[in-house]
Amino acid sequence: MTNSETDLLNRMLAELRPNSNIFAVARRGCGKTTIGKQFQELMHRKVIVDRNREYLSADGLYLENAIYAEGLQDFKDKLVICQDQDRYSLIFHFSPYENEDFVFDDICKWTYHAGDLTFVVEEVHHYCKPQFIPKWLKEIAASGRHKNIGYIFTSVSPSLINKLLFSLCDFYILGHLLNKNDRDYFRDQMGDDTIKLAYLKPREFYLYSTTLNESILIHSI
Ligand SMILES: Nc1ncnc2c1ncn2[C@@H]1O[C@H](COP(=O)(O)OP(=O)(O)OP(=O)(O)O)[C@@H](O)[C@H]1O
Numbered sequence: 001m002t003n004s005e006t007d008l009l010n011r012m013l014a015e016l017r018p019n020s021n022i023f024a025v026a027r028r029g030c031g032k033t034t035i036g037k038q039f040q041e042l043m044h045r046k047v048i049v050d051r052n053r054e055y056l057s058a059d060g061l062y063l064e065n066a067i068y069a070e071g072l073q074d075f076k077d078k079l080v081i082c083q084d085q086d087r088y089s090l091i092f093h094f095s096p097y098e099n100e101d102f103v104f105d106d107i108c109k110w111t112y113h114a115g116d117l118t119f120v121v122e123e124v125h126h127y128c129k130p131q132f133i134p135k136w137l138k139e140i141a142a143s144g145r146h147k148n149i150g151y152i153f154t155s156v157s158p159s160l161i162n163k164l165l166f167s168l169c170d171f172y173i174l175g176h177l178l179n180k181n182d183r184d185y186f187r188d189q190m191g192d193d194t195i196k197l198a199y200l201k202p203r204e205f206y207l208y209s210t211t212l213n214e215s216i217l218i219h220s221i
């Protein structure tokens with residue numbers, strides 16, 4: 001990285017807050033979850049909806065520094081305990097017997113009311129559609145800032161999710177996007193530079209700050 005790139009990256013990271021809204025998008029397997037986790041390390045209070053059980057050790061065991069909730073009731077109980085802590089990662093796993101759509105909206109509701117946290121949802125397209133967004137996910141996206149809630153959402157394509165989720169972002173983490181329609185969602189911000197997204201390698205991303213209106217190439221570690 002040149003000095004001016006390092007300077008730009010530092011200016012961007014200085015804009016990052018626990019209540020920043022971040023959307024990471026790239027085709028499958030490019031490293032969205034991995035780079036999202038790097039950003040999460042900068043956030044102290046987190047609720048993570050871990051649909052695919054990716055927030056475990058390599059052996060599939062619970063991570064020592066995290067709290068796990070299995071199912072809605074367990075989540076509610078543990079969120080109350082977390083409220084008194086300066087740092088926590090509360091990782092939610094769906095119980096196999098629960099209705100995912102209903103439970104997800106309830107998780108969003110309890111998360112919204114808790115406030116002061118970063119809400120992480122992997123593969124957010126499982127919970128919304130272009131024409132549909134669950135009530136409390138919308139509340140988090142549109143009014144979360146008032147409750148000091150930010151989010152980190154990942155998805156494989158912007159075309160699958162509700163526009164509200166990425167129109168309210170402070171940062172985009174944009175990886176390899178083969179499809180021109182997908183790249184065009186970011187044309188307003190990146191202009192003709194969106195073509196660069198077609199040629200990114202796995203683990204390469206453009207970090208784009210909507211506040212600074214600048215982007216920089218970064219790699220997940
Ligand atoms: N910087 C990196 N160095 C080494 N391995 C990496 C790096 N980034 C990602 N990987 C590995 O590549 C694989 C895919 O990464 P990851 O799960 O983060 O991608 P993803 O885009 O979230 O995938 P999916 O679309 O399936 O959710 C994982 O096995 C991960 O460990």
Ligand SMILES: [Mg+2]
Binds near residue numbers: 122
């Ligand atoms: Mg992933």
